[in-house]
Amino acid sequence: MSSASLAVSRTAHPDSVRIAALSAAIALNLAALLAVMRPLAPQLAEQVQHLPDLRIHWVTSPPEVKPPPTLEIKPLVQPKPMAHPQVQPQPVVAPEPMTTEDSPMAVPTITPTIVSDAPDTGTQAAPVEATLAYKAIPLKYPPQALHAHMEGTVLLRVLVDEQGVPQDVVIARSSGYALLDRSAREQVLKGWKFEPAMANGRAIRAWAKVPVSFNINQL
Numbered sequence: 001m002s003s004a005s006l007a008v009s010r011t012a013h014p015d016s017v018r019i020a021a022l023s024a025a026i027a028l029n030l031a032a033l034l035a036v037m038r039p040l041a042p043q044l045a046e047q048v049q050h051l052p053d054l055r056i057h058w059v060t061s062p063p064e065v066k067p068p069p070t071l072e073i074k075p076l077v078q079p080k081p082m083a084h085p086q087v088q089p090q091p092v093v094a095p096e097p098m099t100t101e102d103s104p105m106a107v108p109t110i111t112p113t114i115v116s117d118a119p120d121t122g123t124q125a126a127p128v129e130a131t132l133a134y135k136a137i138p139l140k141y142p143p144q145a146l147h148a149h150m151e152g153t154v155l156l157r158v159l160v161d162e163q164g165v166p167q168d169v170v171i172a173r174s175s176g177y178a179l180l181d182r183s184a185r186e187q188v189l190k191g192w193k194f195e196p197a198m199a200n201g202r203a204i205r206a207w208a209k210v211p212v213s214f215n216i217n218q219l
Contacts, residue, residue: 130197130206132160137191139212141219142183150177153213154184162203164194172209184212 142150152175159168169185188210197206 125204127159127205127207128197128199130208132164132194132197132206132208134192134194134208134210137187139187139214140183141214141216142179145177145179145183145214146216149216150180151214151216152176152180153211154181156184156188156210156212158188158192158194158208158210159205160194160196160208161205162196164196164203166192166194167205175214180214184214188212 154171154175155173157170157172158166159170161167166189169189171181171185174181175184192210194208196203198204
């Protein structure tokens, strides 16, 4: 028999021992893999059960809000100014100054006082400011002020009624001594006499400013 025939006969028959060995190795590997995977099977099943429920929810848009109605603002109507009647003032009739021999003080010059020509409503009008002639009695120097050599001039505002009698005296400017201010106010209020202010031919109440001087050298 030739060598060619021997070679063909050898390759035609597979090696049964090698095939059996490979099959056994594959079987062992599969058995080992199954043994390893078997303890993880319950955990995988439990995790699959606890997976969240993935559902798709459609979100609806909120209803459309209507805008508020437009407010129509009307401009305010300005009131018409009221016309005031023009009143022409008339000068007060100035009385002649009083002259007395026993008066130690000078009689002031009377200046006209403007009084509005308002209609007579029967109510007493507010006193006006005027310069009035007056008759002064000799001043009495307070003994305490005389001993302390107090001197000064106090300016008084005197409210004179329709008969020329002082009704109230207010100190407009102090002499610097409360004792002299109080004495001047009391003496003018009790003993002085004034010419009343006149308006529209009748006497009216008025305020008059009167200076009262205390000077030791004039005693």
